[in-house]
Amino acid sequence: MNIVSALQAEYPGGLVIVYDGECPFCASYVQVLKLRESAGPVHLVDARARPVLVGMLRESGYDLNQGMAALYGGRIYYGDKCVHMLALLSTESGAFNRINSAVFRSRALSRVLYPVLRCGRNFTLRLMGRKKLPE
Numbered sequence: 001m002n003i004v005s006a007l008q009a010e011y012p013g014g015l016v017i018v019y020d021g022e023c024p025f026c027a028s029y030v031q032v033l034k035l036r037e038s039a040g041p042v043h044l045v046d047a048r049a050r051p052v053l054v055g056m057l058r059e060s061g062y063d064l065n066q067g068m069a070a071l072y073g074g075r076i077y078y079g080d081k082c083v084h085m086l087a088l089l090s091t092e093s094g095a096f097n098r099i100n101s102a103v104f105r106s107r108a109l110s111r112v113l114y115p116v117l118r119c120g121r122n123f124t125l126r127l128m129g130r131k132k133l134p135e
Helices: 003-010 024-032 051-059 080-089 095-104 107-127
Strands: 015-019 042-046 069-072 075-078
Touching (some): 003 069, 003 075, 015 051, 095 107
Antiparallel strands (some): 069 075
16 A cells, blocks of 8 residues: 555545654744645644654655644645645635735745745754654
8 A cells, every 4th residue: 555545544634744742943933834725624633753754754755853744635745845735725814814815836946945934943943952754
């Protein structure tokens, strides 16, 4: 079974976001992000609690130490494509969502800024003494 089929079987319909629950930025981002009702149910999956899923994603080419992943519409979005897609699905209610939408609705800005955010995340996790997700 491929990763898309596995996720769709476990979380039917809507949007599935797989993120690092020990990363303060990732955890805050997915909690604060307000998504349009058209996205359907939103399933937030802490990768730390799902090592088998993390392994399946890694085998499919998605290293969650390097980016978050989301399943939407039968397709996996990863890294900068993930935050871009989430920005397109998000509402503009609240300051965070307006800023997120303004920045990441641009595909070009998402490509440029995501590696900077990922670097900051990795640096912060090291400072906090938190380990990367297991290989």
